[in-house]
Amino acid sequence: MSTTSTSAAELTGRVVRPGDDGYRSASDSWNLLHRNDPAVVVFAQQTQDVVNAVAWARQNRVPVRARSGGHCLEGWSTVDDGIVIDVSELKSATVDAEGLTATVGAGLNQIEAVTALGAAGVAAPTGTEGTVGLVGATLGGGFGLLTRAFGMASDNLLAAEIVVPSEDGGARAIVVDDNTNADLLWALRGAGNGNFGIVTSLTYRVHPLAHVVYLTVRWSGLGDLPAVFDAWQRFAFDTDSRLTTQLEIGTDGFELVGALAGGTADEAEQLLVPVTSIGIPTLVMTDAGWADTYAGFQIPTEDEPVNWAFKSQFIYEPYPAEAVDVIVSFLSKAPSPQCNYFTNAFGGALPGSEPAAGSAFAHRNALFYAEPGAGWGGARGTAARERPETPDPLTAECLSWITEFMEALAPYVDGAYTNVPNAGMADYENAYWGAGVDRLRTIKAKYDPDDVFSFEQSIRPATS
Secondary structure: OOOEOOOOOOOOOOOOOOOOOHHHHHHHOOOOOOOOOOEEEEEEOOOHHHHHHHHHHHOOOOEEEEEEOOOOOOOOOOOOOOOOOOOOOOOOOEEEOOOOOOEOOOOOOOOHHHHHHHOOOOEEEOOOOOOOOHHHHHHHHHOOOHHHHHOOOOEEEEEEEEEEOOOOOOEEEEEEEEEEEHHHHHHHHHOOOOOEEEEEEEEEEEEEOEEEEEEEEEEOOOOOOHHHHHHHHHOOOOOOEHEEEEEOOOOOOOEEEEEOOOHHHHHEEEEEEEHHHOOOEEEEEEEOOOHHHHOOOOOHHOOOOOEEEOOOEOOOOOHHHHHHHHHHHHHHOOOOOEEEEEEEEEEOHHHHOOOOOOOOOOOOOOOOEEEEEEEEEEEEEEEOOOOOOOOOHHHHHHHHHHHHHHHHHHHHOOOOOOOEEEEEEEOOHHHHHHHHHHHHHHHHHHOOOOOOOOEEEOOOOOOO
């Protein structure tokens, strides 16, 4: 199979254009708040289809967008009048359980990857949303309920195949690992989403994991939140590194969710005492394989709202009481019952999980990560895919609410997460990648000097 394209390129794979059956669903991403009309959508069936599509885009001078699970919250994985190169059909998984590695196609979403690895008795850390593309989650960082035990998904990334622009105006597929194009591997570990090329496969370090204790602790109302939040943020980062927890705060109550990797229910219950001793919560625990556990806490896609807005924050110092009061205040007056505030504990575990060669992820020293979010617009399973004739009346209210929420918390946070982009942020490169920005720009200039992979918050190539 050829891995370069230099002559006049033809689109291959499953090609969908305006007027074709399925064009609307092929064009839309997961968040229907943002919708575009691309000139063509290419669903790659093999790496050569991606090579051909990138070469075609360059020769025809049209903008390029890379897409896997389609969950880019700001809609930047699709574009008007350009080409969307979708890798979601590149599905494969080869697990070496003895060597503790796995190579997967970039089309796997997170639940497919968790399931494939679980069948071999191993796991790699991922995010918690099963329909999110594994490659997208990994290339931005990738954290969830195994983060404190095994690091982020990007920390476990050993190698990748990626299609990048070639010097002759076409495209080529290259391998990146610790010995070949190692600078690009560093960049892909935290800054790889659509910035340098299109990843078609990934190789991970995987971990034996027979079972996890999955737990939820639920409180009704928000009255106990200040005390629980304070207790959580003072134990969650220093507790047993096998335990990763997060707080999920809604409009009518909140819960602590967690996973103890390889532990026992008794251990989990003892570790939770700092929070379960507050108020009268309901504690539920299960002990099962990670793949079954992961599948069990998924929310059916058809039940989710069609419109979403999230913003990202990292927190380096414990929230004072005033910051928690802000959370309570905003959720008490939320415009939609799907509004929430979500946190994920990092603490002291992540610095020790950084690969020896490093990574572009800049926020591993944060105490926790958080997202204020809003969902609205009806259930996905019942909503028509046609564009509404008039805007949803809740859209302006929800977007205003989340912007004001972010501004109210601004004194207490530092930095942002490229996987949950903060649109309109003036200094987004430093917010996402901190001290690594200059190195990333140099790598961008090496592998994509013509800025083929450019979007609203992409990395700009260094200039000589």
